[in-house]
Each structure stands twice: as C-alpha cells, then as structure tokens.
Amino acid sequence: MSEPSSFRLRPSALSRAWPWLAALTSGGLLTLCFPRWDQGWLAWLALTPLICAAFFSHTAGRRVGLRKAALGFVAGLVFFTSTFHWLSTTLSELYQNPWLLALAPLVALVFGFYFAFWTWFIGAVLVRADAARKFPRSLSNLATAAAGASAWVAHEWVRERLFGGFGWNGLGVALHRDLPMIQIAEFTGVPGLSFLVVFANLMAVIVVRRIIGEIGPVFLKRVRWEFSLSIALIVLVWAYGVRQLWRNDLGPGVPLRVVAVQPNIPQTEKFDPAMQERIFSELAKLTGLAAATRPAAQLVLWPESSTPRSMFADDQSYHFVLDQARALSGALLLGSTEFDPDTLADYNIAALLTPRAGQPRIYRKMHLVPFGEYLPLRPVFEPFCGELVPSDFRAGTEFTVFDLPDPRIRIAALICFEDTLGELTRRFVQKGAQALVNLTNDGWFAQSAAAEQHLANAVLRAVENRRPLIRCGNTGVTCAVDAYGRVDRWLRPFQQGFAARDVHVPTAGPLTFYTRHGDWLSHLSMLATAGVLVRALFAWWRGRGARRGSLADGAASR
Known part of the structure; x- marks a missing residue:
C-alpha cells in the first residue's frame, strides 16, 4: 500500500x-x-x-x-x-x-x-x-x-x-x-x-x-x-x-600598588538618598581597611558613580570624599557626576584626588551610552523608557590623562563602556597614558552575562596598546588585564571587599602600530x-x- x-x-x-x-x-x-x-x-x-x-x-x-x-x-x-x-x-x-x-x-x-x-x-x-x-x-x-x-x-x-x-x-x-x-x-x-x-x-x-x-x-x-x-x-x-x-618583554617599568574597592551596592539602593549614610559607611570601612594595607596603596579606586549623589552636590558628599582621600598616602580615583553651571549640563566624570593637590582633577566621559546616559529621539522613546533615562548627560570633549605623584606615571580613566572602544582608548595612550583604568557599574544588569561580555570586549584594549588595564566595578568584574591579554581576577562578582595588587606599568614602551594608526x-x-x-x-x-x-x-x- x-x-x-x-x-x-x-x-x-x-x-x-x-x-x-x-x-x-x-x-x-x-x-x-x-x-x-x-x-x-x-x-x-x-x-x-x-x-x-x-x-x-x-x-x-x-x-x-x-x-x-x-x-x-x-x-x-x-x-x-x-x-x-x-x-x-x-x-x-x-x-x-x-x-x-x-x-x-x-x-x-x-x-x-x-x-x-x-x-x-x-x-x-x-x-x-x-x-x-x-x-x-x-x-x-x-x-x-x-x-x-x-x-x-x-x-x-x-x-x-x-x-x-x-x-x-x-x-x-x-x-x-x-x-x-x-x-x-x-x-x-x-x-x-x-x-x-x-x-x-x-x-x-x-x-x-x-x-x-x-x-x-x-x-x-x-x-x-x-x-x-x-x-x-x-x-x-x-x-x-x-x-x-x-x-614577554615590554621594556622597563615600575610596580604600581593598586587597591580596588568593590562596594557591591545593589542597583535598587545605589542612587537612593535614604541609603546615603549606609553607602558612605561601607565606602569608609573598605577604604579604611585599604589604607591600612602594607605596602601602602599608591592608587585607590572606587567604581563609577561611587556615591548616591554627585561628590559636588552638597558639602556632606564633598567633604566625605575629601576626608577619605586625605586618609590615604596615595591617590584616590573615583567615579561621580558633575553639574556645570556654565553649560547647564550634567557630566559623568572620573575625579583624581592626590595628597598634594588642592582641587580634584576631572575627566568628563566622552562616549555616552544610548538609552543609558542619554535618550536618542527623546520625544519618541520617552513614553516607553523615559523612566530608564530621566535626563541626558552631555559628552566631554578632552582626552584627559592624569599624573600620579608616586610613582611618576600617567594613567587614563575610562568610564563605563569606554573600555570597549578601541579608537577612543588609543587616543588616551597617544596622549601619554602608561596604564588604563576602567571605573564601571555593571550592577544595572544583575547576574547576567553583561559583566563578562564587558570584560571580554575590554581585554583587547590592553593588547592593542600594550598597556595594562585595571578594572574596578561596583559589583565586578574587578580585575587587571596585562599587556598580553592575561586576566587576573581580583574579587568574585557580587562580593563586597577590596583587593590590593602590584601592577607592572611599562614606562618606556613604544606606541604600537594600532595606537598610532587606529582602525586603518x-x-x-x-x-x-x-x-x-x-x-x-x-x-x-x-x-x-x-x-x-x-x-x-x-x-x-x-
């Protein structure tokens, strides 16, 4: 049939x-x-x-x-x-x-x-x-x-x-x-x-x-x-x-003693004014422990948007940050925000405070994340995701490179997703950066694959420029990537704590072909x-x- x-x-x-x-x-x-x-x-x-x-x-x-x-x-x-x-x-x-x-x-x-x-x-x-x-x-x-x-x-x-x-x-x-x-x-x-x-x-x-x-x-x-x-x-x-x-030879270099603070503040609490005292207490405790480490830290890192409000928002926030910086023998690099009264604009910033400097040095984030730091076509998208981005940041315009007093090296601060951008990162190295530092807050994305994808994309910045990359995240991934792409994880994700490590920073390494010519x-x-x-x-x-x-x-x- x-x-x-x-x-x-x-x-x-x-x-x-x-x-x-x-x-x-x-x-x-x-x-x-x-x-x-x-x-x-x-x-x-x-x-x-x-x-x-x-x-x-x-x-x-x-x-x-x-x-x-x-x-x-x-x-x-x-x-x-x-x-x-x-x-x-x-x-x-x-x-x-x-x-x-x-x-x-x-x-x-x-x-x-x-x-x-x-x-x-x-x-x-x-x-x-x-x-x-x-x-x-x-x-x-x-x-x-x-x-x-x-x-x-x-x-x-x-x-x-x-x-x-x-x-x-x-x-x-x-x-x-x-x-x-x-x-x-x-x-x-x-x-x-x-x-x-x-x-x-x-x-x-x-x-x-x-x-x-x-x-x-x-x-x-x-x-x-x-x-x-x-x-x-x-x-x-x-x-x-x-x-x-x-x-494995990048020429002469110096060790940089780094302490990275991973406060692990839940995203639901991070920007809540009612949680400000608790967050200050956690940061002060971790930073105090970091200050007691030996050998002494030459650079202490706080992640992106470390405090619930801008460090410049009021006297309490500003003096809290200053007091923590003064208690350190080295420099403090942290993420915050800044309102510029001249341009009436908000900026996502990294601020460096050193023992000898009177005022913090500021880097304003240059590459903003769409639907994260600004809302494209706001009249169209605001009814759907205006709560996600209630106001827009403005992009910075200067490739700021920070000078550390001890050791005398130059570092670049990359905020949030900026360490995933090869063309942007190489410009900092052209300006003299000998080490790259990423301050980020991937706590927005909970325990998803986002933080690991962020790290995977960032690894290539170290290899492209033959410069070490040090990452400090609110919830992770806090780690260092050497100039060959080898990752040294310092803390587990979603673990509160701090880690102290020596990072080898090349001081006389030539600029790579990619650093000089970019995406040719x-x-x-x-x-x-x-x-x-x-x-x-x-x-x-x-x-x-x-x-x-x-x-x-x-x-x-x-």
Missing part, C-alpha cells in the same frame, strides 16, 4: 527550508561564542552554515538579493536577541516596566540589517558571476574570501559608530581567551581578528565546494593553493602570538567593499544595456 502523498518529504520543501535552518544555526553558534557560554573556538565555523545558504540557495529567480538579505537578517535576529537578552530581562525587572522586555528584540531588529547587508553582499554580489558556484580558480577564491571578510569588518565598524554606536561582541572579540591569536591586535585591533575569522569561514566553504566539484580523474592534478595560503596565514598569526607571549584596516575594508559594490553596479548597468540591445535587435528582425 502506497504511503499518502501528504506524509512525503518532498525535495522542493527541503530545498526551501534548509537555508533558513542554516541561518538559524549560524545565529545560535555565534551566540555560543560569547559569554555566558564563551566557546570562542566556534567562531572559526559559526558562519559556515549561513555562507552555504548565501552561496548555494536561491541562485535563480526573482528577488534573489532580497532572499539572501533575509537569510542574514534571520541570523542576526537570533544572534543579537540572544546575546543581548540581558538588556530586556534585567532592566524590565529593575524598573518593573514590561515595555523594556522589547529592548533586546528592538536592538536585534536594527542590528539584524548589518547581517542582512553582509549576506546579500557575499551571496548576490561577490559570486554573481560564478553561476555554478564551483570556485575553480585559486586567485579568485582568495579575492572572494578577502572581499567578504572586508565587508564584515566594514559593517562592524559602522555598527560601532552609527546612532551613538554599540559595537559590543564584534566577531574578533570571541577570541579574547585565545592568547596567541589575539596578539596581532597590536597591529590591527579587533578588526584584524574579525577579518581573519570571517576569511577562514569563507575559505572553508569555498575549498570544500571546490574539492567536491573536482573529485574525479583530475583531482590530484589540481593545485589548490588557496587552501595552503589560508592555513599558512592562520599558522603565521598563531606563531607570532606564541613568540610574543614567550618573550576598517578604513581599507570600507574602501574595498565600496569598490566591489561600484564594480558590481557597473557590471549590472552594462548587462542591462546589453539586454535592452538584444531585445531591440529581436524586435527589429521580426
């Missing part, structure tokens, strides 16, 4: 479904590359299902480009919703506002277009001329992979800057624990790591497809040197990293991507003219 036709899996149904399943798979694999799962090794193959769908599905018919873009959008929707889910879950619970549950999906809906562009680019532009998708020529294959990797780097660069920018979890960040591979960041920054990973994913698909197409009598007669060159590139990067880690690879990638698009546009225009000519000739012959 024959099986009913309704229960048969027809090839046409499978051919329609597999590209979407592949897109979903890539979105899921990309999510696993980052904390809380942190399986960075998956980055080397996470994009291959999406690339297969872009290359080998919907190769004919109408709206081919739109279908390719839709595949990328689906992958991006899965990745950004899942990897940034903490935006919705933690903030909606903190503010008891169900509207905030839509925050992560809304971010994903916007960011999904970046993946859509990339999948359209590789599937509808790069391989348009190769209808069979057999990839028979080595040089052409290398160019295809390089162009595809350039387009990926280009869209990550745009994501970091457009609409205030939120460049967290670029693909290269997935390698943050792979110390040998990330050492090239001193030349290329994170864009170089992203380029390498995407290039490897593309070459994996291209080489396998070429091998499958050439199985037969001529299989052993063909030289596929694009495979050899790709492996050689990865091995070369790894070998350079091993060499740098083995040498991103700029080249933008140019390369634009060049491919212009070439494709001219090819389409010529083809359109040729088709019109042939139609006219046919009409005339009739």
Whole structure:
C-alpha cells in the first residue's frame, strides 16, 4: 500500500527550508561564542552554515538579493536577541516596566540589517558571476574570501559608530581567551581578528565546494593553493602570538600598588538618598581597611558613580570624599557626576584626588551610552523608557590623562563602556597614558552575562596598546588585564571587599602600530567593499544595456 502523498518529504520543501535552518544555526553558534557560554573556538565555523545558504540557495529567480538579505537578517535576529537578552530581562525587572522586555528584540531588529547587508553582499554580489558556484580558480577564491571578510569588518565598524554606536561582541572579540591569536591586535585591533575569522569561514566553504566539484580523474592534478595560503596565514598569526607571549618583554617599568574597592551596592539602593549614610559607611570601612594595607596603596579606586549623589552636590558628599582621600598616602580615583553651571549640563566624570593637590582633577566621559546616559529621539522613546533615562548627560570633549605623584606615571580613566572602544582608548595612550583604568557599574544588569561580555570586549584594549588595564566595578568584574591579554581576577562578582595588587606599568614602551594608526584596516575594508559594490553596479548597468540591445535587435528582425 502506497504511503499518502501528504506524509512525503518532498525535495522542493527541503530545498526551501534548509537555508533558513542554516541561518538559524549560524545565529545560535555565534551566540555560543560569547559569554555566558564563551566557546570562542566556534567562531572559526559559526558562519559556515549561513555562507552555504548565501552561496548555494536561491541562485535563480526573482528577488534573489532580497532572499539572501533575509537569510542574514534571520541570523542576526537570533544572534543579537540572544546575546543581548540581558538588556530586556534585567532592566524590565529593575524598573518593573514590561515595555523594556522589547529592548533586546528592538536592538536585534536594527542590528539584524548589518547581517542582512553582509549576506546579500557575499551571496548576490561577490559570486554573481560564478553561476555554478564551483570556485575553480585559486586567485579568485582568495579575492572572494578577502572581499567578504572586508565587508564584515566594514559593517562592524559602522555598527560601532552609527546612532551613538554599540559595537559590543564584534566577531574578533570571541577570541579574547585565545592568547596567541589575539596578539596581532597590536597591529590591527579587533578588526584584524574579525577579518581573519570571517576569511577562514569563507575559505572553508569555498575549498570544500571546490574539492567536491573536482573529485574525479583530475583531482590530484589540481593545485589548490588557496587552501595552503589560508592555513599558512592562520599558522603565521598563531606563531607570532606564541613568540610574543614567550618573550614577554615590554621594556622597563615600575610596580604600581593598586587597591580596588568593590562596594557591591545593589542597583535598587545605589542612587537612593535614604541609603546615603549606609553607602558612605561601607565606602569608609573598605577604604579604611585599604589604607591600612602594607605596602601602602599608591592608587585607590572606587567604581563609577561611587556615591548616591554627585561628590559636588552638597558639602556632606564633598567633604566625605575629601576626608577619605586625605586618609590615604596615595591617590584616590573615583567615579561621580558633575553639574556645570556654565553649560547647564550634567557630566559623568572620573575625579583624581592626590595628597598634594588642592582641587580634584576631572575627566568628563566622552562616549555616552544610548538609552543609558542619554535618550536618542527623546520625544519618541520617552513614553516607553523615559523612566530608564530621566535626563541626558552631555559628552566631554578632552582626552584627559592624569599624573600620579608616586610613582611618576600617567594613567587614563575610562568610564563605563569606554573600555570597549578601541579608537577612543588609543587616543588616551597617544596622549601619554602608561596604564588604563576602567571605573564601571555593571550592577544595572544583575547576574547576567553583561559583566563578562564587558570584560571580554575590554581585554583587547590592553593588547592593542600594550598597556595594562585595571578594572574596578561596583559589583565586578574587578580585575587587571596585562599587556598580553592575561586576566587576573581580583574579587568574585557580587562580593563586597577590596583587593590590593602590584601592577607592572611599562614606562618606556613604544606606541604600537594600532595606537598610532587606529582602525586603518576598517578604513581599507570600507574602501574595498565600496569598490566591489561600484564594480558590481557597473557590471549590472552594462548587462542591462546589453539586454535592452538584444531585445531591440529581436524586435527589429521580426
């Protein structure tokens, strides 16, 4: 008895479904590359299902480009919703506002277009001329992979800057624990790591497809040197990293005795005026214990927005901070806020108080977090999340570098998410910073993956600039990252306490190539991507003219 036709899996149904399943798979694999799962090794193959769908599905018919873009959008929707889910879950619970549950999906809906562009680019532009998708020529294959990797780097660069920018979890960040591979960041920054990973994913698909197409009598007669060159590139990067880690030599330096205070104030209490006395008491207790440590601390750190109100808000807050600083033999660096009566603006600041200085030195945060420190398009979004951002901070304009009296070194204070921005951080090092300090408060996001993702993104700043990064968080992650990306965790997250450590600060290290030239690879990638698009546009225009000519000739012959 024959099986009913309704229960048969027809090839046409499978051919329609597999590209979407592949897109979903890539979105899921990309999510696993980052904390809380942190399986960075998956980055080397996470994009291959999406690339297969872009290359080998919907190769004919109408709206081919739109279908390719839709595949990328689906992958991006899965990745950004899942990897940034903490935006919705933690903030909606903190503010008891169900509207905030839509925050992560809304971010994903916007960011999904970046993946859509990339999948359209590789599937509808790069391989348009190769209808069979057999990839028979080595040089052409290398160019295809390089162009595809350039387009990926280009869209990550745009994501970091457009609409205030939120460049967290670029693909290269997935390698943050792979110390040998990330050492090239001193030349290329994170864009170089992203380029390498995407290039490897593309070459994996291209080489396998070429091998499958050439199985037969001529299989052993063909030289596929694009495979050899790709492996050689990865091995070369790894070998350079091993060499740098083995040498472990940044030149002369001095030890800096640092005490980081982690007060672990719950976010529901942190800005409550009724809790001010309790918070002052906790800070005073921890700072007093820190002052008693031996050898004496040369730099004591409090996290971002240490006190419930600005240290300049009233005499009580100001004198509390001054009294704590005077009790120390070293400097105190803390996060606070400042109101400028001249500009009538609020600033998120870091303030340095030293034993000999009369007035604190101030750095005003330059990169503000959208929907955190200011509300874009406030008239539109205020009904939904105005409670989240009741007023806007103003961005600072000066790359302030602080001078410590003992030892005589220069440090830069990066506030909140600023240590995730390579282009911003390198400017401080250009100004003379020998060590980087991050003051942050990730308590907003409770015990989610946000704090670990923040740290993963920050690790690369130390490698890019060959400068140590010291992090002090209200709830964590309080740690130090050395100039090679090795993380030394000082306190467990959500543990109240302080930690005293010596941090080696290089005093004569040269500026790295990345520090001097910044995101040069991103700029080249933008140019390369634009060049491919212009070439494709001219090819389409010529083809359109040729088709019109042939139609006219046919009409005339009739």
